Amino acid sequence: MKSIFASNATQKVLAFGSLIVLFIFFSIASPNFFQFNNIISIMLSTAIIGILAVGVTFVIISGGIDLSIGTVMTFSSVIAGVFVTFWKMPIWLGVLGGLIAGTLCGFISGVVIAKLKIPAFIATLGMMMITKGLSLVISDTKPIYFTEAPGFSDISMGSFLNSIIGGLEVPNAVVIFFVVSIIASLILNKTILGRYNFAIGSNEEATRLSGINVDAWKIVIHAMCGLFCGIAGILMASRLNSAQPALGQGYELEAIAAVVIGGTSLSGGEGSILGTVIGSLLMSVLTNGLRILSVKQEWQMVVIGIVVIMAVFADIARRRKQ
Amino acid sequence: MRKAKKFLFVFLAMSLIVYLMGCSSSANKQQTGGSREKPYIAIISKGFQHQFWQAVKMGAEQAAKDYDVEITFEGPETESQIDKQVEMLEAALSRNPDAICIAALDSKAVIPLLEKAKEKNIPVIGFDSGVDSDIPVTTVATNNVAAAALAADKMAELIGGKGKVGVIVHDQTSITGVDRRDGFVNRIKEKYPDIEIVDIQYGGGDHLKSTDIAKAMIQAHPDLKGIFGANEGSAIGALNGVVEMKKVGQIVVIGFDAGKQQKDAIREGKMSGAITQNPVGIGYKAVEAAVKAIKGEKVEKEIDTGFYWYDKTNIDSEELKPLLYD
């Protein structure tokens, strides 16, 4: 576990510190904030953006960007809907279909970027539009409901923790979020994929000259990001008990903001999953807290915008000091 | 050579896609110029993804059939894309339609183009929400203020005339958002002094965001008695929030519009009821008014298509069934 915490620890301490400060502030400001129920609510609202952010962290560390994560997520949920509701397949097949759809989208983005040499920004912008359009086409612009597949909503909203330890009612989505994050962290820090991920982001040419098939690894990284989008898509569909084809756009920017707050450099080469998790928690604590204080929505946006800029500034200031 | 081959491949692929798209859209292709067999009406809506607009489209298509006219139905992707809608209107004008129906996203932005239409003697029919101008020969719409006021009356009745309620609206800039919010809030203030509106938040019609908003509202005000969701997404959000916070039965949820999830929730008693407009009627009446205007017949300045309260008791009635889309 040491190396998970060791890399660019300062930014994470900073982000974590702000998280604690926010927690304390909101707890004092409203007695309704620091309650088990609300903490769970916060984590639940973090889960989907959080998983997207974890996925895109890999891409950003490799020096790339993926703007299609929001709509790929939607696309995955629509595909799951097609399997389960249109074709009456079992739930597990629907889940699998959604995950494969997401992975495939990421894979295609990766091929377009690595082999056709199209800049990631453009390639994934294209993928964003394609998946958004396809979601609407496939669903015939209507939401696909999972009402005939009872149990589908349990993927997100059930609580198997509660059935193991009575009284600990943590929705599965939250558990899945943390499990996924831990696995992602292990992949990033302990496996060859993670190592090459950092290497490509830090100095792509040098990595190539070290005899590493950079193109293939880039495709793997994007495909993996797509898989995470697929997971997010399933959780989203399950939570809403429907696949909403019109949602998803705009989520990518929230996810990227969370990644950046967590200290991952947009120029690649450094970053961590723990940072991203803290970053996305920070965003939802902020939103939740401001809502509980009944702060006007317009002002909520202003505050969050300021926080994003401050977080990145703190990161740059730290770098300068080094 | 390889480059050339690649290029050729991409070119072929693109042509194929364009060809396929051309095929599927040729059904509603429009001739330009005046030599049409049937009158042509261009309809610009506020969106097309939302179920509501699909229902409006259905009504419009029905009317087109009944009156034997051709129509096109288009709208921007989201209800904030005012600029896109203006572009669409521009394009529609250049096709020289016999009439234009528009659901303006912004009550002022489209006025210059409508003046152009007036110069060309193309009658303009407003639908869903009005335009700040006297160019439209009529406006076919739900009276949103009155509809939301009815929701307020129902809310007061269901919570016993006192307590705290919250409001979730889709946005703070569109006319429907503003009218429904004000209609609800003003009615509560005027008639029910014991009811306190503790919070008004905006979820952009996004189901997930609205859910989180509802949960935060309930968390902040544990003694909340009711939530009003001002459109489908907001209503589903309010419903989800109440379900996730395990407050079903303790908090009254009143929605707006229809959709399968709302209808199911009402049947199951998780949602107390909702206001529905008559989207099919709006579409139908808009085309009908356009046909009349083309013929030079007189039309009323405002056509109210009505709104209805529905709950468990009347959801399956013959009167309401056709108004409630899935």
Next chain:
Amino acid sequence: MEGIDKKFPGVQALSKCRFDLRAGEVHALVGENGAGKSTLMKILTGVYSKDNGKIFYKGKEVNILSPKMAQELGISMIHQEFNLIPHLTVAQNIFIGREIRKGIGFILDEKEINKRTEEILKNMNLNVDPCTKVMNLTVAKQQMVEIAKALSYNSEVLIMDEPTGALTESEIEELFRIINQLRQKGVGIVYITHRMEEIKKIADRVTVLRDGQYIGTADVKDISIDQIIKMMVGREIYETSQISTSDNDEREIVLEVKNLKRGNVIKDVSFKLRKGEILGIAGLMGAGRTEVARAIFGADPLDSGEIYVKGKRVHIKSPKDAISHGIGYLSEDRKRYGLVLDMDVELNIVLASLERFKGLLGWVKRDKTKSESQMRVDELKIKTPSLQQKVKFLSGGNQQKVVIAKWLTQDSDILIFDEPTRGIDVGAKNEIYKLLNELTRRGKSIIMISSELPEILRMSHRIIVMCEGRVTGELSAAEATEERIMYYATKRE
């Protein structure tokens, strides 16, 4: 290697080149820039593919298709541009591409590579922690890590492309010690360099290339440096000598800095610069020379200190201030800081002074920029097919001239040259020297930072020596010798 041909679009990079290497020898490969040294070696290491010719390795013909294949055969190359990954640790860099795994084959064994790296480093007598990130090492240490990486492949052929470019004297000694060690173990080393004195010191044989063609091979002990240079450029060249400095002390002082301080990189620096003088700043890597230059130029903020231009106190907060006081800075890394490589010669020359060529509403007066830049091209004898040639296609020497032209257009009176001849071949170096002398003759004052002692000694009227952020000595041209400079350069507190 025999009869190697390589064509790039529009250029015959190599034609019928040959090269042979024996086990246990150091074979220097020299030639002017563009002679084809790097290309030849990149073919040997599989970075480029050859069009014609054969490669024999240990008597057998081989076809090397990729860098990985070359490594597996035991051929490693240390590139001029570093091929380390800054955000990874030393150990992770050394083992990249052949990570040691444990368990089911995905999990990395960090402990094992750290242990093995430690052994390799110990063998090289190198005191570096395997867990440090490469970005936190000095350039010299990074170079050593590159060598360690190559050695860890058990390479039998090691190609070094200008390995001493960024090293200080003592580090070069250390490198030579390691090279000797490798030679004794039977490793064959190809040593690409521009520095003639190094050939004499370390190489057994030398091969010269010119314009992509093989010129000749000789035993180092049988050939003089002048002969090698003659083979390289195909003509005799004479190094310029400096102009007379007898009246130096009476000239006007154009720049004076007093007690400059910035963090722990600049501790206390004061000096004066006279009109028409070349002031050399010598010192080892990390002595703070570049930092002083950047501080005077306003690129980095100073903690304290005073700067006087022509006797007047000035406050320089940004490069813009410095430029307005007539100070120009020619960075050591001209590709990164000095030029916009993708733009043409004309624009690069006028870029910094576009304000002067601005008409109504910011419209650029093309006729003026054209005539001005044409004048500079003629004046500095910049070899370019046209003003519209992109700068990245010019040779290193001509690129440097474009940078100089840029500052001349700016009307800078004080020019700070940071390593003006780095990466420039012998013939072009000479032209740069001539240019420096010409500039001083016209009354410009020059500060020249250089790591090459012969260059400093040859060109400077006066030399100040820095060590660890302080000025440790000042020498006139007459007093200065390599030994004296090295004495001051290593005079630590």
